[in-house]
Amino acid sequence: MNHIVPFYIVLPLAAAFLISILGRFIKGFSKVTAGFIFFTLLCLSFFYIFSGDHSTIVYNIGGWEPVNNIPIGIYLILDPFSGFMLCIINTMAFLSALYAVSYISLYTGENYFYTLLCIMVAGLNGVVVTGDLFNLYVFLEITVIASYALVAFGTEKEELEASFKYQVLGGIATTLILFSIGMIYWYTKTLNIPDIAGILNKSPDEKIVQFCQLMLIAGFGLKAAIMPFHGWLPDAHSSAPSSISAMLSGVVIKAAGLYVIFRLFFNMFQLTYEISILITAIGTLSMVVGVFLAIGQWDLKRLLAYHSISQMGYVIIGVGMGMMILANNGNKAFASLAIMGGLFHLINHAVFKGLLFLNAGAIEYRLGTRDLNKMGGLFEKMPVTSATSLTASMAISGIPPFNGFFSKLVIIIAAVLAKYYILAALAVFVSIITLASFMKFQRYAFFNRKSIKKAVNEVKDVPFLMKFSMIVLAVLCLALSLILIPGIRDTILQPAVDVLMGKNDYYINLLNM
């Protein structure tokens, strides 16, 4: 079974090359290929999750076997946490590719679009499955370079500016990451993550390791856009084509940012209480400040972008609380609950935020504006968009029976159980403001008929494939609630939580293979 691992990277990469070569000769080739490849990847990801076998799969690139238990080649490691991320990445990629089939007619150069999308997905899948620190950096760069190009895809003044800011700040992040990878390599003499974990575990906690940890938090924090490293996100996410915004907000900041932070700090470094506090603190900061920034926005996609910062805060405080409890040797059950809440919110956020950006794209597709003040009365004109966006808004605001309710519930209960009352209260408070700002979105976009112009009266709902993607995501917003049912949770969520909870088991298992 370990031969499926490289396909996550090879397939989209191959598709990218094929599309850029053949796409210009064969009409519709890019759409079909991209859709097909993403669907295959989707099936592969679910195949691993539902195979019932939650063991870790290792693939040695080039067949380089370890010598004396010391790995010398690059490992690709597929474990339940990676599998969990792969499901999110490839589902969202598939749906945004479908959505883009009609949507991309707003832009020119659809071959480039699909090429870049495929490269981005290849990079993301690579980040998630790789077991090598430098390899991770390479895949990260592949992802973000594709995203730079995609953010600038409209090539208008605004898009180029956003992309430029993104590149400069991304460059800073890259420097920080590369620098600390170098330091770690110098300190441990290896780049293999399990191997590094083994060496760090034996040596006592040193300043140099802490230094690297901080650099990595800043670097990947920039990719994950957590406060105060979020400066690029509102511009980039709102300027990109909407199907890409859905990918950026729904997937990229998670897979290229949060996933790496969680993976490295749980499984590679030794958990320390100080670092846990630091991570939770910046998570709280993002959560609170992000939502305040969001509620004042009138640009729909900017509003959504700021909410991404805030919602990432929820994920981080969930997992961060788990870190603090584990580092304190507290109650494991509470830690597991908190981490589960965080990861559950992560997958939920991918779905509802992806959907919200697709909704914003649908409105932009018909009205050509992102300004809430220029919308209105779309409730009757665009029923599917309206219904799905209500679903997503309810989900992000934590209204039952949608998925966001459950993940927030788990996070809040975990916070109270672990006696982090202030975090629980803040989570509730932010949730209320989130609700308020999404009621604003609903009100100004879909009701409020007076601000409607004559042009709006002739608006129709969007083409079928755009509707289809939105409906699938809306159904997922409901269906993901079921993940909490213990039988399903043990298949999807709990194995991923166990990987993080297991901390050192990661390297112990891998090195003794």
Place this chain on the structure above:
Amino acid sequence: MNSVTSHIEIIILLPLITGILLFLIPDKLKLFKGISSILISAVALFFAFQTYFTEVFNGQINLFELRFLSLPDNDSLLSAVTAFTMLNIDSLARLIVLLICFFSFLILIYSIVYSNKERALKNYCSFILLTLGASVLTVFADSFLLFIFCWGFLGLTLYKLIKGYDEESSAAAKKTFIIIGASDGIMILGIAIIWKITGLYNMSEISIGTSDAIRITAFLALLIGSFTKAGAFPFHTWIPDYTKYAPASSSAYLPASLDKLLGIYFMFRICSEIFVVNQGLKLAILILGVLTIIIAVMMALVQHNYKRLLGYHAVSQVGYMIVGLGLGTVLGIAGGLFHMFNHAMYKAGLFLVAGNVEKNTGKEELDELGGLSKFMPVTYIAALIFALSISGIPPFNGFASKWMIYQGIIDFGKQPGLASNLWIIWLALAVIGSALTLASFIKFISGIFLGRIPDNTKIKEVNPAMWLPVIVLALVCLVAGVFAGKLVVPQLFGPVLGEISYTGIWDSSAIALLILFSVILGILVYLIGNLNKFRKDDSFIGGEVNRDQTGYEVTDFYKTIAEAPGFKHLYNMAEKKWFDIYDLSKGVVLKISHLFSAAHNGILSNLAFWVLAGLIFMFIFLLL
């Protein structure tokens, strides 16, 4: 499995499933949807009756032990969920469920004819049925998680039952949902704390004191939830806005009846069963209760829009229930619960009356209306009964329950403690509130039904489907009032509270007879005495001074109050939303938002500076 529990799942499942199925049927088949949902609610009502009157089963049962939901023996997928799906069935819950089904049935009958082009809702019947099913589940829920799940969902249906057709109505819908959603969020906090303290999540197993700060926080968090749902001060501000812009049937259904039932029912649960309330909290609840009564009724006095006026009364009456429940004595609780029952009856009736008037005239302001009593006699008589009920005039039901609350307050005064020593204040304010209610309903009745007709339009009585529910409700008001003491209250609340003993002599039926007798006597005196020699006097204009040359519009009633030196300022501030918790917090949040936005000017060097600052801060934190 005994017969009673096997009815419960029908009441729960049937409306929910049909509600979802009806989404699939296009709105063009409105009549079909309406009739099928009436049938469904009739079935639910029938089984609710059976459940209520055959007292076989009381206690806890799991949702998944019910007939249609029972799991296979070794179902591992769902077996762990069952820990969170306990139901608690007792006589109060069954009563509330019966009422919920009753109102759903009436409202659905009413809505089959009632419609308002501008405010017509999509999937109206679906949402009514979903509300029905979710409310029943909320009432029966024993597990806090099941409870908050359904309770939160009701906020969503409330939002879907109002339509944002212009600026104001969409703002009202938004405000409603934000306030309701906020309270639900706060409740989650309370539930989590209870879970933390006790390790339990089934309400029937929990009994905790309110001794330390953390327990009080949990209690207050849950109390906020019930206050917001029921619409008590200071979380009431969504109700007047909602009732003004929502279709009358939605207003009659949710804010007037179901939300009151659920909110007060939950308040009963937390105050009497889950928590042991201490003296300080009791005092706070009583203060909030009387404030609700007085503030809302003062606002109601000066309203010009009759639906908004009713909305303020829907708030004011909650105060009585809260005072009753806050007393904590058997009589007080019985009074509070009985008032909840009565209020649901007459206030739903009043909103339906308002709907009738609106349907026939298309007008919403009191000063555009008048003289409808000739054209709509059935509606008029029903409205009169409701108005007398809500104002606490014997022999109608509003009097009976208010009287019980007054008795409860006097009784409460015998206990030691600060809250008890102040009993005379609670009593005085409650009575004043009742008097002001009467005053404002004089305005309502005379503004709509009496006086001159503004123009010579031809108005007919509404369709039977619209006056029938109103008449049914009016009859309930009368019957519940006349037979309150001996029959209705012991039957409804005896099983919950045990023997209810009144202080003083009170027999509602005897009073009803006396009143009937005095009315007949009065008529006799009138007929015998001076059939032709009646006295001429100026028309009654709400107690205002009748000046020469001034015609008093109904809307000018109580203008003297609104323009009295102290009050004028307060009313002006209320008009500018100075006291609205929603607008206050909105202002604060937006201020903070602008503050943060100002820092985000998008200049690249600033962004890079933040990254650096963050990094340095982390170093300082960790390495020093």
